[in-house]
Amino acid sequence: MPPPLKKIVIIGPESTGKSSLCEALARHYQTGYVPEYAREYLLQKGTRYKPEDLTAIARGQLALEDRQTAAANAAGHQYLFIDTDMYVMKVWSEFVFGHCDPWILDQIAQRHYDGYLLCRTDLPWTSDPLREYPDLESRDRLFHIYRDCLINQSTPWIEIGGEGEARVAAGITAVGRLLQ
Template sequence: MHAWSDLPPAERAERASRIVLVGAESTGKTTLAQALVAHYRTLWPETQWVAEYGREYTEMLLQRQDVADADVRSADWTAEDFAVIAVEQQRREDAAAASGSPVLLCDTDAFATQLWERRYLGDASTAAFDAVPVSPPRGLYLLADVAGVAFEQDGIRDGEGYREAMQRWFIEELTAREQPWALIGGTRAERLGRSIHLVDKVLVTAGWLPGF
């Protein structure tokens, strides 16, 4: 097998193990993603993290709708908004996969955007799926458990009452789509340790780490 550094960008994008963190609001996804990036950068300094574009887009949308000063802000969403988010999230993911290491950490993806569209606009709205119906193969989805994690308001979150329902939707959809996934719970240290173990198994199977 060729060394990773010898691979051209297109082959890196094809062969990178894409690890996607998903879950309801305020379940520690971003914190876990950043900790995983720090861990894998000790092996591969070029390891990248794809941040959640939906949050960036939400801030822009709130400013455009002139509701930025509300204590808890909720945007007025359209189906097109979710299509734009899904396409840009996928574009950023693919760019990072082409320039990063054998493992790519993604803080959400186009699939998760589909569930957020469902949350805001109902089952009949499928713009995100129509825009990005297929994603590249995933090494693993890490689903952050709501159990034991208090909801923290950051000014734009409005889904405290939807957290358990969102988690059920993720479990149902990941299972129905036959995606590799694991529910990650426990303390912050336990979540990180279990995640590293699972991601390492993916990387061993892919041939980028020696076997256990």
């Protein structure tokens, strides 16, 4: 019987390399990953979203996570990397609309993860029609909000910085430290 699946979440502000890091870690560990559902949703529905859209995105993200978790378990994988969780939905909701759907908060309390990687804002901004905050001040403010979320919960976490292969190497080292 394989060991239980370890779930590592990658979070942080926009344009901090979360998706790239998630994919690189999945390749390195020869496992699956959960992409960010918001991208798919916003490409279909458009970027003029309301609070209820964020709840729909949160539900879609968790459904995708549940499918990928089942697939990783069935394949006997040791790790699953997750690009975005309900902390991201909480921060996004509160930052844009000033409040968060209680259902999202309930999901934060109910879900279990084995570690978090918090991506720093040390990468250059990459323009994307779905991104909203190109200024470093907003991105740094969001980084500190994410950091506060992680400080105030019990799952271990590590900040990740650096560019390119250095960032991936930092992620690999962090996964090793988180799961010792």
